[in-house]
Amino acid sequence: MRRARSAGAEHFDGLSLAQVALLEPLATETDIPVGRLASSADVSVPTATRMLQQLETKGIVVRRRSFEDERRVLVSLTGEGAERLTLLRSRLRERQTRAYQAFTPTERALLVSLLQRLTELVCDSDTGSD
Template sequence: MSDAAQAAAEREQEREQLADELRRAVGDLMRAERRLRSRDPGRGDGLSYAQVRALLMLDEQQEATAGQLAKAADLTPASVTAMLDALEQREMIERRRSEEDRRVVVVSLTPAGRELLEVKRTRWRACWRATLADLDARDLAAAADVMRRMARMFDGLASDAAAPPQAPAAQ
């Protein structure tokens, strides 16, 4: 085997090893995310992962219906009703009838809900900054690109469009 062919084979082997490492890292990330979702809401501020997702959606959208929140938090309508009852009891949200259609109940954040989210955001931002502090802009851009590719791949698998993704065009 020529030196050039040997070098190419070694580069390909290294690339495959790094791809395997990435697959393991993505698996680690997914397991950590599942653990985060299942953590006992009795710790810290007492909010579950689904409750925080619902509050974040309300902060972004200003208001939403229970059905929209169920979809955003990946919950059943019955679960969302119980979740909203708990959030309303803690004065994080308020519910009112829609002015356009009195049959529809609209949910919005209260000032207390916004304040709690801001505290959580401050903590999350500090955690992100500390975790990513040693990465430069190029590394962060590459990581974001890889994560988006993984998301598209998972979406493709979920929709049974599991054809292998095409390799990006050489630049």
Template sequence: MTTDQGFEDFVTATHDLFTAMRRNRGRLAGSAAGLSLSQLNLLDAVATDGPMLVGEVAAEAGVSGPSATRMLKQLEREGVVTRERSVDDERKVLVDLTEHGRELVHRQRRALRALQREHYASLSLEQRKVFVDVLQQMAVMIGEWNEV
């Protein structure tokens, strides 16, 4: 394989990875847990740290404020979260999980962790180490690509 072909394979593989991740972000909504990966990512910090401002939720999830607001409004209609104006500053909105939302997040986390464990177990010991190393390197690289 030539260096150029190796590079092209790298570009194709990263494109395929991004495409799979983007396509699957919303797919789990029809699963038993009922939350998509995007929704789980958005709610993860609230589930861990308790009520948070919308801006904080957006920052933790790595999404824009308007995107977080749109998703949270939908989740509020579905009874997953509550959104209340801050008593200190009415311009700010606090987000918290309902009991139903807390159960959905915990169920989704368990389902995702079980699937991850299954995939991890399918790798050899050497593959596990290499895979983790490559994923960590990719995370750094992708962060640098966003700076371009």
């Protein structure tokens, strides 16, 4: 998985899948607090902050202090960042579609069923129940 993620980063214009996941909510909303972005990408706030610093250096996001609460940092995509994210999402969707089409209809049904079951098991283990 790690090797596939690293290889896939080349297809994402130098962005990692984790960075793309962090940016995902910004495709439909602006001025999102760092904590909410971190939560949606399932990373810690310090990790999200480091990632956002890198993304800001690349001109993909802008960060600013909230006017209501200076402790909060709000994040938005730049124009270039929005264009890049749209392109990256499109490429990722195409890649996923090609991969999905490699399966027969029977395999697809089984794949969906197994992935749903895996999701249930992972979610159950996150809550501590067995």
